[in-house]
Structure formats: C-alpha cells, structure tokens
Amino acid sequence: MELRQILLRVVFTYVFMFILLRLCGKRGVRQATSFDFVLVLILGDLLDDVLWAEVPVSQFVVAAGTLVLLEVIIGLASYASETFSRIVDSQADLFMVDGGLIQSGMRRERMNEKDAEMMLRRQASLERRRWPEVKNARIEGDGHPSALKHEWAREAQQRVRGSLPMKKR
C-alpha cells in the first residue's frame, strides 16, 4: 500500500473524528462512563479497519457517525428525562455512612473492604482510623469514588491548615 494513500486516509479520518468528537461534547477521559469507554473501543477498531484500507472510508463515516449520533441522542434524552437518565446512566452507590461500611452498596459495586480502604486513602487521604470523619462515601456514576466529611471533621482540618482560628480551651 502506498504511503500517500495511508497519509490521506489518516488526515481525513483524523479531521472527521476531531470534528465528530468536538460536536459530541464529550468531557475529559477521566469523567467518561464505562459505556463511553466501550464506544471509544469500537471507534478505535473502526479506525484500524479504515486506516489499513480494509473497508471503504464511506462505511467508516457511516458507522462512526451513527455511533456518535446515538451517543448524542442518548445524552440529550437523559438530559430531558430523569426516568430515561435513571435507565441509561449508572447511579451513585453509597458504600459508607458515618464511617461504617454499607454492605449492600459494596455488593452492588462488587468491592470488598480492601477496595474501600484503598479508595478512601486515594480519594480523601483517609486512613482507616479516620473513617469516623466520613459522613458518606459513594461510587459515582462514572466509577470514581467520592467522600463527604462531617462538618466537624472539615472544621478541624481547616484549623490544622490555619484557615480557621484554633478553638480556645
């Protein structure tokens, strides 16, 4: 296969994908949901076929365009309807309340105590002895953990940092 043909195909597909993804309004990769990840994998496979001239470029345009169109339609529908959003988007799952692990939430997310420990350490720099500071912690819809501390724990932290005056004894 000639290099010129590869070059032209690469330029065309790059520009097409660039415009498509800009119009798709995707957020950063870190905010991507697991479905976005699957979409990217499929698009990657389609790109591979077109770059090595295994399929006509028109087939790639139709396949990739339809996928991205569907993604946008689903996004718009879930923005418009809360019910639809509940069906297509993953919901946040609580796995800790007031420093105690919630087994049902952990089961739904298929995580064990060690996973929870690691997530809290990474996300909120919370070691096990400081779990009582956590008001609630959840796995968000995009698969990332988030933790909300009790008011008293936040105030104490701010005092340590110096942004609030120390309490007088």
Added chain:
Amino acid sequence: MKSLVYLSLTIASALALIAGVVFRLGDATTFVPPPEAVVESFVRELRTKRYQRAMHYLSDDLKAKVRPEILKEMTERLRRRAGEITDVWGEKGWIEGDRAEASAIIKTKTGGWNSLKFALSRKDGIWLINDLHPLETH
C-alpha cells in the same frame, strides 16, 4: 438539538466529499480499498474459514454462481495442494479504468511462497473479485 443537526451535517458532508473524490475524480485506491487490499482481505477470510464474509468481496456475477460451501471446498483443495496458509498479503498489479489485477501472496506450511493473481472489476466505486480461478489453478 443543535449538536444533532451539526453532527448530521458533518456526516453528510464527509459522505459527499468521499462521493466526489471517488466518482468525480475517479479515486480507486485511497478512499476505497485498493485491489491488493481487497484480495488480501478475501484470502484472509478464507484462511480463517469465514466463507460467508469472504462472499462480500465477490462481484455480483460470482455471487450468483458461488455459495460459501463452494468457497470452503475450493479453500480445502488449495490447502491440500499448497499446504496450510500461514500468512497473506496483497501485491499491487495493474488498474485500467474499472478493471484491475492484484495478487495475494500466500505463505504456506509446506509450499513456501505462492502468488494467487485475481482479476477485479469496479462496481459503485468498490473493487470486487471477478474470478476464482487462481484458487483452483494454482
């Protein structure tokens, strides 16, 4: 809603651009798989025993005569003659208007390297294989 309109317009414009390049400017190798890529893909499908998928690379005339079972028999005969195919790649031949020739170079376990020369014709801008004799006569 605006994004849907823009997306549809982008897809339509891309298709119009491709149609222009293929049908107006006569591109036969860049926006459509060139003949050597077609024969390579065809023989790869045969090698992996996906005969139904291999049918997509045949011209309408051939599709009318050949069924996946016949492709299977032809491939089996080729295997018996030349050995198990271990690798395939396409090699450029010639292109004249809507006719072309390209070869699939196959590497077999017993017979070394062999060349299968296929005749192709163009329909709706796409190259399709016109005859299957190379599978039989090799």
